[in-house]
Every structure is written in structure tokens, then in C-alpha cells.
Amino acid sequence: MPDVRVDEVAGSDVDTLCDVIDASRCAGRSADPVPATWEETRTALSAAIGATGGLLCRVDGEPAGGLVFDDTDSGLALHRVSVVPPFRPVEVVSALVCAAEEVAAGRSHDDVLLLSANQLEAAVEVCVARGYAELSSNGGALALGKALPVTLDTADADGTREVGRRLAKLTRAGDLVVLVGELGAGKTTLTQGIGAGLEVRGDVTSPTYVISRVHQPRGDGPFLLHVDAYRIGAGAELEDLDLDAFVEEAVTVVEWGEGVAETLADHRLVVRLSRGRGNEAGGTRRITVTPVGARWFGAGVRSALVGTALLGPALLGPGS
Ligand SMILES: Nc1ncnc2c1ncn2[C@@H]1O[C@H](COP(=O)(O)OP(=O)(O)O)[C@@H](O)[C@H]1O
Ligand SMILES: [Mg+2]
Structure with missing residues (x-):
């Protein structure tokens, strides 16, 4: 070599x-x-x-x-x-x-x-x-x-919700957010932040048993369409949910969405969450946001996510 x-x-x-x-x-x-x-x-x-x-x-x-x-x-x-x-x-x-x-x-x-x-x-x-x-x-x-992709570390669930809130400010109707990470990584917690940022009605909870849930906006912003694709492939298929009608008017967030949700939009934000290294018991999470598609060029993804008071400079990931 x-x-x-x-x-x-x-x-x-x-x-x-x-x-x-x-x-x-x-x-x-x-x-x-x-x-x-x-x-x-x-x-x-x-x-x-x-x-x-x-x-x-x-x-x-x-x-x-x-x-x-x-x-x-x-x-x-x-x-x-x-x-x-x-x-x-x-x-x-x-x-x-x-x-x-x-x-x-x-x-x-x-x-x-x-x-x-x-x-x-x-x-x-x-x-x-x-x-x-x-x-x-x-x-x-x-x-x-x-x-550019952005990597952040959060100290607790509120930090992850704050990342979600900031993500929400970047999005508009028709956008897709694909969440990747093991059980308990914080996908639903991040979606709660997105819901707060979009100012939608209803508590964002794990939709595991319903697969998808629509949250109406309080104002005139987009819906939040929250999908849990965990069981997709095992009996259920994304197409069967007939989401296309909603997707245009919603910000669609798909947990376990990698490999299944890409057909919903040709641009997306892929968010990977993982537990902090050597800190299995603690609450730190590493979150990497990767913008996909020309839609995000000029959208200010990096500057919208980096530098939150809540996360603190010491918690920002390398290159942040
Ligand atoms: N930094 C953190 N970010 C997100 N969740 C955290 C963090 N620290 C601890 N937690 C806890 O971990 C759990 C994450 O659960 P959840 O968001 O439902 O995960 P997932 O949807 O990926 O399965 C919650 O109980 C949350 O309070
Ligand atoms: Mg979940």
C-alpha cells in the first residue's frame, strides 16, 4: 500500500x-x-x-x-x-x-x-x-x-431533544428524516425534539405498535409524520401504509428507516445515534447527521446544529 x-x-x-x-x-x-x-x-x-x-x-x-x-x-x-x-x-x-x-x-x-x-x-x-x-x-x-455531515455528542435526553428541535428548524413539508440506531439509542427521544420544534399536537411516543402516527401542527407549519419501520419487512411493508399522500405535507421521520424509507423522498437527513463509548450506563449519545441530496446545499445544516448552549462546547464532537 x-x-x-x-x-x-x-x-x-x-x-x-x-x-x-x-x-x-x-x-x-x-x-x-x-x-x-x-x-x-x-x-x-x-x-x-x-x-x-x-x-x-x-x-x-x-x-x-x-x-x-x-x-x-x-x-x-x-x-x-x-x-x-x-x-x-x-x-x-x-x-x-x-x-x-x-x-x-x-x-x-x-x-x-x-x-x-x-x-x-x-x-x-x-x-x-x-x-x-x-x-x-x-x-x-x-x-x-x-x-457537510455534523457529529454532536449529547449528555442526556434533553440534549438529544434539543438536537431534534434544531433539526426541525431546518425542515419543511416534504422533507424526510431517517433515524438509525439500536433500541434505546434515542430515536424516539430525538423525534420528540422534532415535534417540539415543529410545534405539533400530541405527545411523540414510540409508535411501535401502530407503525405510523400523524401529528397535526398547532400553527400553519407542516405535519409531523412519525413512522416506526421496525416491523417493516416482517409482514408489513412501507407501501402498504400508503404514506405518499401525507409525505408531501409532512416532515416525515422514520425510525429504523435505513434501507426502507429512501423511496419516500430523493433527499433526506440521515441521523445515526449511538451510545457514547465506554459509557454504556451513562446518558451520552453520539449523533451524526448526514444530509443527502442537493436540497441541503445552502440550507445551513452545520451551523444550525453546532454550538448549542445546552450541549456545551466540551460536548461537541470532533470537527465541530
Ligand atoms: N443522551 C441521550 N439521548 C437520548 N436518550 C437518552 C440519552 N440519555 C439517556 N437517554 C434515555 O435513553 C432512552 C432512549 O429511548 P428511545 O428514545 O425510545 O430510543 P429508541 O427510539 O432509539 O429505541 C430514553 O429512556 C432516554 O431517556
Ligand atoms: Mg423508538
Whole structure:
């Protein structure tokens, strides 16, 4: 296995990154679609890297690829994604994009953007596999975007309800939230928070014996459609519930929904809950929210969830 490492550039690495970008352009292995940048001077390129930073990927110590960041209002944009022959584009781009997402989270961005022309198909391939959705396509150039996943730790059931409340503020009618986690992980507890955030009527409880329950809104917001899919597949099928009529007007939350609820909407928030490590008896839970689909790009998922007074900075997960 080759040793692949990615570092943020500083000092003499800025020059190395410029060399990598030059070499990959000459070889037709740069994803950057803007023709003007091909004539960009070395001075302008290193100034751009100095201002907003970039990443350099080394394979077995050899410079193999890189990219330049641009902090925009729409998120962290990845420019000049480059791979030098003979290094394998998919391997290098994967390492770069993975590291770029960590940088984006560290800089408090909600979203990551990639603009790509056809020179480096691996860039598009890798990003699509990592959940980037197509935002627009203009001639040969493609804009891809991804809302970053968020990981939070909660200390108790109220903390998990607060996460639910914040999730609710992100949603509107037609949205789907898929809850994943073992029995007692906190799926119903989180749904209680969503119900509170949506200001719906009725107590949210485990619907295990009824499979689904509709909660009417107190105001003019959406319904909450709360589904427990635990028994789906064992006799009951999601289609039999005939939920489609409700889904458009509701925020639909499906416990045990992974692998069954995806047909209800092509975009969703997947929420994984698990008990905190080494703390089986205690009340901590790790909650990871993964936005799926272009719907969440620009929705501010990360900033809506991170930084609650209730959770406290010490309880926020890594990269938060
Ligand atoms: N941090 C926490 N988040 C959620 N629930 C917690 C937490 N700490 C303790 N609990 C308790 O764990 C149980 C979770 O149950 P529930 O939400 O019904 O799980 P599920 O629906 O995933 O089976 C509740 O009794 C809740 O009070
Ligand atoms: Mg439950």
C-alpha cells in the first residue's frame, strides 16, 4: 500500500503546490474549468494559495496532487484540483477531497463546492461517490456541492431533544428524516425534539405498535409524520401504509428507516445515534447527521446544529 498523505500548504510547500498544478495542467489532469486560470501567472497562483490556503498530496513522499481553497459565501470552494502523472487520479483526489472537508468544517463552512470541467473525470467520480450532488452544469463545466455531515455528542435526553428541535428548524413539508440506531439509542427521544420544534399536537411516543402516527401542527407549519419501520419487512411493508399522500405535507421521520424509507423522498437527513463509548450506563449519545441530496446545499445544516448552549462546547464532537 502506498503511503498517501495530505497537508495544508505552508512555506516552501506553496512552491511545490504551484509545480504540481502546472504539471497537471500540462498533462490535462486539472479539474479547474476556468480557461483564464490556465494563463494565470505563478505569482498570482502563489498569492491565491497564500491568501486562502491549499492542500498538497504526497504519495510515498512524492508530490502527487493538490488543490487551492476559496472561501465563498456558498461554502468552501475547491479549485485547481490537480493530479500529476503517473499517480492514480481517484486515489489522490479521494485523499484531497476527504481532507478538504475537514478543513471546511474547521473553517465553520456548511458546504463544500467543486467546479469541474472534463479534464479530470476522477474529481467528479470521487465527489459523487462522497455524496456531492450536481448543482448546475454549464457546457463542459459542472458544479457539485455537498452539505457537510455534523457529529454532536449529547449528555442526556434533553440534549438529544434539543438536537431534534434544531433539526426541525431546518425542515419543511416534504422533507424526510431517517433515524438509525439500536433500541434505546434515542430515536424516539430525538423525534420528540422534532415535534417540539415543529410545534405539533400530541405527545411523540414510540409508535411501535401502530407503525405510523400523524401529528397535526398547532400553527400553519407542516405535519409531523412519525413512522416506526421496525416491523417493516416482517409482514408489513412501507407501501402498504400508503404514506405518499401525507409525505408531501409532512416532515416525515422514520425510525429504523435505513434501507426502507429512501423511496419516500430523493433527499433526506440521515441521523445515526449511538451510545457514547465506554459509557454504556451513562446518558451520552453520539449523533451524526448526514444530509443527502442537493436540497441541503445552502440550507445551513452545520451551523444550525453546532454550538448549542445546552450541549456545551466540551460536548461537541470532533470537527465541530
Ligand atoms: N443522551 C441521550 N439521548 C437520548 N436518550 C437518552 C440519552 N440519555 C439517556 N437517554 C434515555 O435513553 C432512552 C432512549 O429511548 P428511545 O428514545 O425510545 O430510543 P429508541 O427510539 O432509539 O429505541 C430514553 O429512556 C432516554 O431517556
Ligand atoms: Mg423508538
